[in-house]
Amino acid sequence: MNDEEDLLAANAAYYEAFRTAKFAEMCRIWAEDGVSCVHPGWPALVGRDAVIESYRKILANPNPEWIDPHDAHVLVSGDEGRVLCIEIVAGTLALAATNWFRRVGGRWRMVHHHASPIAAAMVEETAPRGRLN
Amino acid sequence: MNDEEDLLAANAAYYEAFRTAKFAEMCRIWAEDGVSCVHPGWPALVGRDAVIESYRKILANPNPEWIDPHDAHVLVSGDEGRVLCIEIVAGTLALAATNWFRRVGGRWRMVHHHASPIAAAMVEETAPRGRLN
Numbered sequence: 001m002n003d004e005e006d007l008l009a010a011n012a013a014y015y016e017a018f019r020t021a022k023f024a025e026m027c028r029i030w031a032e033d034g035v036s037c038v039h040p041g042w043p044a045l046v047g048r049d050a051v052i053e054s055y056r057k058i059l060a061n062p063n064p065e066w067i068d069p070h071d072a073h074v075l076v077s078g079d080e081g082r083v084l085c086i087e088i089v090a091g092t093l094a095l096a097a098t099n100w101f102r103r104v105g106g107r108w109r110m111v112h113h114h115a116s117p118i119a120a121a122m123v124e125e126t127a128p129r130g131r132l133n
Numbered sequence: 134m135n136d137e138e139d140l141l142a143a144n145a146a147y148y149e150a151f152r153t154a155k156f157a158e159m160c161r162i163w164a165e166d167g168v169s170c171v172h173p174g175w176p177a178l179v180g181r182d183a184v185i186e187s188y189r190k191i192l193a194n195p196n197p198e199w200i201d202p203h204d205a206h207v208l209v210s211g212d213e214g215r216v217l218c219i220e221i222v223a224g225t226l227a228l229a230a231t232n233w234f235r236r237v238g239g240r241w242r243m244v245h246h247h248a249s250p251i252a253a254a255m256v257e258e259t260a261p262r263g264r265l266n
Contacts, residue, residue: 034142034208036217038229041252044217046206074178075167077235082175082212082245084169096171098247099229102210112215114231116249 003076008068010101010108011083015069021059029104031109035063037127040095065089069097079103095117137210143241144216148202152227154192160185164235165241171247198222201229203215212236220248227251 001009010029017025030051037051038044039058045051080084080102087095100112134142143162150158163184169183171177174190178184205218213235222230232246 013177034210036206036208036215036231038217038231038249041250043204043219043227043229043251044206044231046208046217053233071176073169073170073177075179077244082169082236084171084179087178094176096247098169100233100245102213109136111210111234112231114171114229114247114249116171116229116247117174117215118176118224123140 002050003081004074006108007074007076007083007101010110011069011072011085011099014099014110014113015087017065018059018064021061021064022054026055026059029110030055031104031111033100034111035114038116040042040117043072066091070129072107081108086118136214137207138206139241140209140214140216140234141205141244144205144218144232145173147232147243147246148200148220151192151197151200154194154197156189159188159192162243163195164237164244167235167244169245171249173248173250199224212258214241219251 014029017029030048032089033050035048035051036044037054039054045054068088069085071073072083075082082098082100085097087097089095093116096118098114099110101108102111147162150162163181165181168181168184169177169179170187172187178187190200201221202218204222205216208215215231215233218230219232222228228248228252231247232243235244
C-alpha cells in the first residue's frame with residue numbers, strides 16, 4: 001500500500017476502535033509521545049495520559065455513538081500525514097475531523113485528533129456536492 | 134529564540150494578522166503547499182487556494198472580531214510544530230484552536246488551522262484552573 005492508502009487504513013482503524021469500543025486498540029492507535037486531542041466542545045487535552053484517559057471514559061459508555069467517516073482527504077508530508085473527514089454521528093450529526101498521524105517505527109500512529117460540529121447551513125451547502133453521501 | 138518561542142511568535146503573528154485584517158500578511162503566514170483549514174462550523178477546506186480565499190472573505194469583514202489567544206501549549210517534533218490554544222472571541226466566546234506549523238526554509242509557516250467552540254460547561258470547568266485568565 002502507498003502512504004495515502006496506509007493513512008486511510010489508519011483512519012478507518014480509529015473509527016473501528018470507536019465503533020467496537022476497543023480501548024486497547026485505541027491505545028495502540030495513539031502514539032506514545034507528543035499527542036493532543038480536542039473532542040467536540042472540549043478544550044485541548046495535551047499529553048498521552050490525558051488523551052488516553054478521555055478515550056477510556058468515552059469508550060466505557062454503554063451506548064456508544066455510531067460514528068461513520070465520510071469524504072476523507074489525505075495530505076502527506078514525509079512522516080507526517082493527516083486525514084480530514086466528516087464524521088456522521090448516529091446517522092445525523094456532522095462533525096469536521098482532523099486526524100493527524102505520524103510514522104513511528106514504520107507505522108502511522110495518531111498524534112492529534114480535533115473534531116467539531118459543522119453548522120447545519122454548511123451541511124446543507126456541502127451535501128449536494130456529495131460530501132455526506 | 135528556541136523552537137517553542139518561535140512557534141509562539143508564529144502563533145501570535147497569526148492572530149495579529151487577524152486583528153489587523155492584513156490579508157497579505159495572512160498569505161505569508163500560510164505555507165505554499167499542503168495546507169488545510171477548518172473554520173468554526175465549517176467542513177475542511179483543503180489546498181492553498183481554498184484556504185486563502187476563505188481568509189480573503191473573513192478579513193474583508195468591516196467589523197472584524199477581536200480574537201485573543203490564551204493558554205497556549207506548544208508541541209514540537211523536528212520540523213513540525215503545533216500550538217494548541219483557546220481563542221477568546223469578542224471577549225466572551227471561547228474556541229479551541231489547533232494551529233499547526235511546518236518549518237519551511239527555516240521559517241515556521243501554518244499548514245493547518247482548526248477552531249471549534251468550547252461548550253459553556255467546559256469553559257466554566259476550565260476557568261478556575263486559569264485557562265482563560
